[in-house]
Amino acid sequence: MKLQLQHALEQVLARNPGEREFHQAVTEVFESLGPVLDRNPHYVDAAVLERLCEPERQIIFRVPWVDDTGHVRINRGFRVEFNSALGPYKGGLRFHPSVYLGIVKFLGFEQVFKNSLTDMPIGGGKGGSDFDPRGRSNGEVMRFCQSFMTELYRHIGEHTDVPAGDIGVGGREIGYLFGQYKRITNRYESGVITGKGVTWGGSLVRTEATGYGTVLFAERMLATRGLSFDGMRVVVSGSGNVAIHAIEKAQALGAHVVACSDSRGYVVDEKGIDLDVLRQVRDVERKPVSAYVDHRPGAHYVADARVWQVDAQVALPCATQNELDERDAKRLVDAGLLAVAEGANMPTTPEAVALLQDAGVLYAPGKAANAGGVATSALEMQQNATRDSWSFEHTEERLAGIMARIHDRCAETADEYGDPGNYVLGANIAGFTKVADAMLALGVV
Numbered sequence: 051m052k053l054q055l056q057h058a059l060e061q062v063l064a065r066n067p068g069e070r071e072f073h074q075a076v077t078e079v080f081e082s083l084g085p086v087l088d089r090n091p092h093y094v095d096a097a098v099l100e101r102l103c104e105p106e107r108q109i110i111f112r113v114p115w116v117d118d119t120g121h122v123r124i125n126r127g128f129r130v131e132f133n134s135a136l137g138p139y140k141g142g143l144r145f146h147p148s149v150y151l152g153i154v155k156f157l158g159f160e161q162v163f164k165n166s167l168t169d170m171p172i173g174g175g176k177g178g179s180d181f182d183p184r185g186r187s188n189g190e191v192m193r194f195c196q197s198f199m200t201e202l203y204r205h206i207g208e209h210t211d212v213p214a215g216d217i218g219v220g221g222r223e224i225g226y227l228f229g230q231y232k233r234i235t236n237r238y239e240s241g242v243i244t245g246k247g248v249t250w251g252g253s254l255v256r257t258e259a260t261g262y263g264t265v266l267f268a269e270r271m272l273a274t275r276g277l278s279f280d281g282m283r284v285v286v287s288g289s290g291n292v293a294i295h296a297i298e299k300a301q302a303l304g305a306h307v308v309a310c311s312d313s314r315g316y317v318v319d320e321k322g323i324d325l326d327v328l329r330q331v332r333d334v335e336r337k338p339v340s341a342y343v344d345h346r347p348g349a350h351y352v353a354d355a356r357v358w359q360v361d362a363q364v365a366l367p368c369a370t371q372n373e374l375d376e377r378d379a380k381r382l383v384d385a386g387l388l389a390v391a392e393g394a395n396m397p398t399t400p401e402a403v404a405l406l407q408d409a410g411v412l413y414a415p416g417k418a419a420n421a422g423g424v425a426t427s428a429l430e431m432q433q434n435a436t437r438d439s440w441s442f443e444h445t446e447e448r449l450a451g452i453m454a455r456i457h458d459r460c461a462e463t464a465d466e467y468g469d470p471g472n473y474v475l476g477a478n479i480a481g482f483t484k485v486a487d488a489m490l491a492l493g494v495v
């Protein structure tokens with residue numbers, strides 16, 4: 051790594067002790083930036099790297115609420131407003147017991163580059179809480195969301211900071227959060243949050259967008275080698291919002307999706323994952339993915355294991371960070387893996403990414419491949435601003451165009467910097483230069 055980058059990285063590690071995931075995300079981006087700094091020494095002079103790694107604002111707050119048995123519970127809430135050079139802070143909220151500042155900062159940092167790649171006017175931010183919605187009643191989730199928003203509302207706004215969903219935050223949670231915002235502010239400010247229901251300001255295709263976008267990116271990437279999803283054996287991790295819609299789009303393109311998972315284990319269905327059953331289990335019954343096999347004779351469940359035990363030609367990690375490691379990658383490569391496209395954020399460990407790239411596997415990093423979600427959130431903001439609502443077909447066409455452009459920009463940038471097919475390099479450099487140029491133009495602020 052170049053000396054200036056090494057120096058800046060050491061500073062980030064020292065200033066943010068214990069934030070392992072944030073260190074990982076910054077290191078991965080810095081490893082790509084050497085050639086950019088060679089061509090643009092003024093980025094170094096203006097301390098763009100150091101400024102990029104220091105969030106503009108970090109908010110941490112207490113979230114008190116009362117559970118169904120009358121006990122007072124305390125969780126911790128976060129919102130990290132990372133960079134607003136390109137537009138209002140934009141990024142989701144994650145409710146999961148593993149959430150702490152380091153996770154929110156890694157996600158916020160990634161979001162800055164991802165949002166830049168979409169070419170939409172959105173900056174980067176992220177937030178969440180260590181609250182676990184699993185096993186909680188609707189009433190408990192509502193009271194938690196109301197308490198969370200009672201603090202968060204003063205920091206957000208359609209021109210300031212626009213949250214959305216992420217792990218543990220789906221349509222139900224967005225509804226409760228928006229309801230409380232509306233009540234406190236006495237404003238129907240639709241553009242303050244995205245992922246809303248379509249009858250109250252949401253956009254068609256937003257729910258599907260991250261999973262669909264990931265598969266559309268992968269489809270274009272496969273095409274660079276004359277391949278397609280048609281007949282391809284696909285394995286997906288996770289069984290939440292991103293995973294379900296990745297499965298749906300892959301199947302629509304002719305893929306044979308044979309396995310998916312959750313945090314407790316995975317299911318294999320050699321006849322192909324039945325999405326009606328998966329939705330019934332996850333969205334209606336709100337049960338673990340193991341319940342899938344109760345409805346599907348022939349399918350089987352493996353507990354306490356990762357889905358990467360199942361052979362695949364295309365792997366779509368759509369669950370969480372660092373869920374596909376070097377051993378998983380080696381096993382998949384030995385079994386004939388051709389491509390990986392990340393629906394989740396940073397799901398593949400750095401060692402696994404190196405192994406995949408060395409083996410010649412097509413690899414699409416999350417900040418490019420899963421950008422369809424936030425891009426469609428920006429389309430939702432557009433519709434809110436004009437008090438319009440677009441058809442499914444029109445919105446999906448916009449999403450497809452955006453994913454094609456992100457793919458091509460990453461590929462062209464990798465070519466330009468002498469490493470064709472390296473989507474990590476392409477995404478990091480293309481995402482970085484747009485934000486860096488805007489930061490330079492806006493002065494030292």
Ligand code: NDP
Nearest residue numbers: 216217218260288289290291292312313369370394395423
């Ligand atoms: P959901 O909460 O809908 O689903 C998450 C899925 O991942 C569940 O199946 C969950 O299993 C599984 N999972 C969560 N934590 C772990 C873990 N520690 N180990 C194994 N599996 C786990 O979230 P989303 O589908 O919205 O998000 C999935 C990923 O996609 C995240 O990385 C998120 O940051 C990323 N993403 C999401 C976007 C969106 O629009 N929603 C946009 C861009 C990226 P279980 O139910 O057992 O917890």
